[in-house]
Amino acid sequence: xxxxxxHRASGLRQATNMLAKFSEAKLLxxxxxxxxxxxxxxASPSDIIDLNKIEGMSGIELKGRNLIxxxxxxxxxxxxxxxxxxxxxxxxALAHMIGDPAVRHRxxxxxxxANNDPNADYPAACLGLAATIVTTKRKIxxxxxxxxxxxxxxxxxxxxxxxxxxxxxxxxxQKFRNPASRFALVGVFVTKRPSEVRVAVTGAGASGVxxxxxxxxxxxxxxxxxxxxxxxxxxxxxxxxxxxxxxYRAHLVGVLARRAVAAAG
Amino acid sequence: MPAVSLTVNGKxxxxxxxxxxxxxxxxxxxxxxxxxxxxxxTSQCGCCVVHVDGKxxxxCTMLALQAEGATVLTIEGLxxxxxxxxxxxxxxxxHGLQCGFCTPGMIMTAVDMVxxxxxxxxxxTIREELEGNICRCTGYHNIVKSIAAGAKxxxxxxxxxxxxx
Numbered sequence: 001x002x003x004x005x006x007h008r009a010s011g012l013r014q015a016t017n018m019l020a021k022f023s024e025a026k027l028l029x030x031x032x033x034x035x036x037x038x039x040x041x042x043a044s045p046s047d048i049i050d051l052n053k054i055e056g057m058s059g060i061e062l063k064g065r066n067l068i069x070x071x072x073x074x075x076x077x078x079x080x081x082x083x084x085x086x087x088x089x090x091x092x093a094l095a096h097m098i099g100d101p102a103v104r105h106r107x108x109x110x111x112x113x114a115n116n117d118p119n120a121d122y123p124a125a126c127l128g129l130a131a132t133i134v135t136t137k138r139k140i141x142x143x144x145x146x147x148x149x150x151x152x153x154x155x156x157x158x159x160x161x162x163x164x165x166x167x168x169x170x171x172x173x174q175k176f177r178n179p180a181s182r183f184a185l186v187g188v189f190v191t192k193r194p195s196e197v198r199v200a201v202t203g204a205g206a207s208g209v210x211x212x213x214x215x216x217x218x219x220x221x222x223x224x225x226x227x228x229x230x231x232x233x234x235x236x237x238x239x240x241x242x243x244x245x246x247x248y249r250a251h252l253v254g255v256l257a258r259r260a261v262a263a264a265g
Numbered sequence: 266m267p268a269v270s271l272t273v274n275g276k277x278x279x280x281x282x283x284x285x286x287x288x289x290x291x292x293x294x295x296x297x298x299x300x301x302x303x304x305x306x307t308s309q310c311g312c313c314v315v316h317v318d319g320k321x322x323x324x325c326t327m328l329a330l331q332a333e334g335a336t337v338l339t340i341e342g343l344x345x346x347x348x349x350x351x352x353x354x355x356x357x358x359x360h361g362l363q364c365g366f367c368t369p370g371m372i373m374t375a376v377d378m379v380x381x382x383x384x385x386x387x388x389x390t391i392r393e394e395l396e397g398n399i400c401r402c403t404g405y406h407n408i409v410k411s412i413a414a415g416a417k418x419x420x421x422x423x424x425x426x427x428x429x430x
Contacts, residue, residue, distance in 0.1 A: 050331060053333075102308075
């Protein structure tokens with residue numbers, strides 16, 4: 001790891017000022033991706049701005065029909081929160097599937113979303129649940145937030161403060177793990193909302209998380225695995241690598257979507 | 266160089282470190298607590314698991330400076346002077362190790378598992394919870410047995426059990 005200057009931010013305003021001041025600065029949330037990336041020298045920030053001592057960034061609460069999760073909430077906290085388990089059990093289950101217990105004690109929802117790894121789980125939940133990402137500047141609908149591989153709508157001096165999830169009627173997440181890395185080779189998040197059905201896919205897209213309008217339309221007519229029978233998605237635009245071809249991933253999207261609908265009940 | 270103050274195995278510690286110094290480097294190289302091992306250095310193997318403020322974390326994936334004000338428990342802090350921690354004793358009784366390299370991380374993960382999930386752990390739960398700990402000898406069978414026995418033996422031990430205090 002190349003050396004850097006370490007800053008322990010005491011508030012969001014201070015962290016924002018530092019982000020603007022140091023051109024090669026990076027925010028440190030849980031560090032479960034950033035630190036390994038820096039060890040491999042794939043990232044070499046000049047300055048690290050540690051968000052961990054900022055108060056009030058990790059609350060979890062139900063406000064009306066929205067579940068609000070602070071950006072610094074750890075995966076373990078989301079997974080074990082009775083509030084999350086009751087409001088959106090699929091989200092608690094998803095958080096429990098990330099990494100391993102020690103990683104879940106450190107990793108945060110804000111960090112995961114800001115990183116937007118194409119194989120990460122939380123982007124599928126945000127897109128699938130029609131979440132709103134709240135930042136120091138504005139509120140960004142998930143549909144406008146994820147912009148491509150490791151790319152988001154965040155400005156260089158913008159910090160995620162919380163994520164707001166409208167409580168759905170039904171939701172479920174199904175993940176087909178890469179047997180070695182245990183990351184999602186493909187993961188599908190299905191949600192039934194009063195106004196729409198959403199199907200969000202992680203792991204498969206060549207440019208990150210995406211929705212499947214054909215599946216959504218079929219499920220809106222009837223929310224049943226049978227509605228997806230015979231429907232497939234094209235392999236064009238999907239990721240293909242040594243872990244699985246684009247055709248294989250396309251097949252998995254269909255299989256996991258049907259399983260997710262069945263699991264949502 | 267910046268300074269960091271923390272509590273390690275019940276003792277107040279102050280050290281100066283480079284910003285890039287990892288918690289595991291501080292523990293091993295400066296504090297000479299070499300019971301915490303570095304197996305992979307890529308947050309996968311779990312040999313470096315320690316407890317930070319009562320929670321199992323991978324000490325290779327946390328900066329030493331992030332431990333400012335924290336309470337850290339390493340494998341050296343589990344036993345009392347003449348008595349092994351029940352989880353250590355269970356690993357000894359059940360031969361829960363072959364070469365022993367992964368053992369400190371396995372035991373720290375196991376103790377954390379008991380804190381979170383209680384004393385009656387079935388085999389499936391233990392195996393799932395060991396996702397982040399790798400034994401290259403593949404001696405999982407006895408490790409799982411050890412953890413189940415150690416979990417039962419830990420009844421009556423306070424979660425904040427710190428022998429070095």
